[in-house]
Amino acid sequence: MDTKKYASCIETVRPVRDALDILSGKWKLPIIISVSVGNERFTDIQGSIPGITPKVLAKELKELEQNKLISRMVTADYPVKITYKPEPYADTLTPIIYALKEWGENHRKKVFGNS
Template sequence: MTKKKPFNDCFNTVKPVKDALEVINGKWKLAIIISVGVGNERFTDIQDSIEGITPKVLAKELKDLENHRLIKRVIIEDYPVKIIYKSEPYADTLSPIIYALKEWGIRHKEIISQK
């Protein structure tokens, strides 16, 4: 029986983590996921809930999150036509990760400030 080399175990962990971070990494993606997840549906509501994001960047990031099946763009045929954004059920799988990051961030801030 051959023993697994440690670098293989590292690679098998790092690779999927990098893949996940490619989807949610960046200055705005998590904020957008959270904003839509808490009920902001209209473009302007999402933009207003995220300080400093420009309309151009928001549009690009929403499209990217839509391609990753985390956000769904819904067109409501009315007059005038209304476009809203909904969180896909798949985005709910990020909730435990987001809450874990939140708790870690709070704890980290406490530890750092104890110097």
Template sequence: MLTREGCPKNVLAIKDALEALEGKWKLLILFSLASEPKRFKQLTKEVYGITDKTLSKELKSLEANKLITRAVFDSFPPTVEYSITAHGKSLERLMDELHRWGLLHRKKIFGK
């Protein structure tokens, strides 16, 4: 059976998941937020190499996919904090497995 965009139904869920997590930054942001909520500047330090513009774009995408939430606190200056949602936490096993595989891959490829 074909569905949206002529994609076979059994492939559609994987396609949707890859679209929600596409790019090199989203999983790194989620991995960073898995331990505790963080402010924007904390994320720029932990997600090494990401620009402010890209981080802002990726945070908006993750929020639109309900993987993170953005909380604005009434303070001066306003404080904004990002945290992972329960839906985002459902990716923890996947992130753990990717981390484990990445360590094995680095060892195999780089001997480290």
């Protein structure tokens, strides 16, 4: 076994795995995108992501908050107003999201043609 190649692979795989643990799944990136484009209220976020249920959205928002990608603000009005905002740290995902978007568009063309 070539220990240099093994070490190099591990050095790449570990942080990629860490990133995927935070961002993987069907809903995390769509939620980050939704909040980042200005959807602040729970119902607005839910409405911007077809197919997401309120239960799943609540769970995913909580996980994104724990990972410091979004913040939840409670305004003590009547009725209580809850809003979500992207943390500045979420901006570090912008180039990754655009790279995934471009790759996805290119992949779709490669697999399905230019339709």
